[in-house]
Amino acid sequence: MIEDPRLLxxxxxxxxxTAKQVAAFRDVPTGFVCDAMDGRGGMGTAISPLLDAHIVGCAIxxxxxxEGNLATLGAVHIMQAGDVIIAAMRGGQTVAAAGDMVLAMIRNKGGAGFVTDGPMRDLTGIRDVGLPAWCSGLNPNSPYATGPGRVGYGASVGGQTVESGDIIVAxxxxxxxxxxxxxxxxxxxxDAVRAAEISLEAKVKAGFSEQAKIVEMLADGRAVIED
Structure with missing residues (x-):
C-alpha cells in the first residue's frame, strides 16, 4: 500500500x-525546426492554435x-518572463485546461504562451487577453485545483516528451x-535548412516540377507505371 502523494x-x-539559444529560434517557422530535427519534434495535429502567432520560449x-489545473497554477507561480507553460492533462478532454483568466495571469507575468493537450474555454476572453495558446479544442467545463500535480519536471504531451527547460517553438x-x-x-x-528551403522555393517559382527521385525509380525498376 502506498501513501497518498503530495498535492503539489x-x-x-x-x-x-540561455537567452541566446532562445533568440536563435525567433521567427523561425516550426517546419524549419522540425527539418533540423530530421523531420520530427512536432506535437500531434489535435493541438492547434487559438490565435495566429509565433512564439519561442522555455518550457515549464x-x-x-x-480534470485538474493545480499544477498549472503552480507553474504560473514560478514562471519567468518569456516562459511557455505546458499544461499536460493526461489525455483528459472533459474539462478546460485553462481559460482567459489563467492566460491573463500568464500574460501579466510576461509569459510567451500556453500549450495544452486538453481543451480550453472562454474564447472571446482569450482573444481579448491576446496571449497565444495552443490546445485540442474548446470545452466550457471547469477543472479542479485539487491535485495531485507536478511542476518543473516532464510529461508526455501530444505524442512528445516535454521536459522543463526544453525550448518550445509554436x-x-x-x-x-x-x-x-x-x-x-x-x-x-x-542555416542549412533555410538555405535548402530558399533554393527550392526559387526553383519552384521559376517553374520547376520535375521529380528526379521518381524518374530514377522508374529507370531502375523500383517503380512502374501501369496502364
Missing amino acids: SIREGFARP VAENGP DENGVVVVPHAQIDTVIARL
Whole structure:
C-alpha cells in the first residue's frame, strides 16, 4: 500500500536555455525546426492554435490530472518572463485546461504562451487577453485545483516528451519541442535548412516540377507505371 502523494510538487532547479539559444529560434517557422530535427519534434495535429502567432520560449511543464489545473497554477507561480507553460492533462478532454483568466495571469507575468493537450474555454476572453495558446479544442467545463500535480519536471504531451527547460517553438502550423540537450545541434542545422528551403522555393517559382527521385525509380525498376 502506498501513501497518498503530495498535492503539489514543484521543481525550480532544472536547466534553462540561455537567452541566446532562445533568440536563435525567433521567427523561425516550426517546419524549419522540425527539418533540423530530421523531420520530427512536432506535437500531434489535435493541438492547434487559438490565435495566429509565433512564439519561442522555455518550457515549464505542469503535469495535471485529466480534470485538474493545480499544477498549472503552480507553474504560473514560478514562471519567468518569456516562459511557455505546458499544461499536460493526461489525455483528459472533459474539462478546460485553462481559460482567459489563467492566460491573463500568464500574460501579466510576461509569459510567451500556453500549450495544452486538453481543451480550453472562454474564447472571446482569450482573444481579448491576446496571449497565444495552443490546445485540442474548446470545452466550457471547469477543472479542479485539487491535485495531485507536478511542476518543473516532464510529461508526455501530444505524442512528445516535454521536459522543463526544453525550448518550445509554436506557430499556426503547431507546436515543436526542442529537447534541451539538442538545442545547439538544432541551431547549427538551421542555416542549412533555410538555405535548402530558399533554393527550392526559387526553383519552384521559376517553374520547376520535375521529380528526379521518381524518374530514377522508374529507370531502375523500383517503380512502374501501369496502364
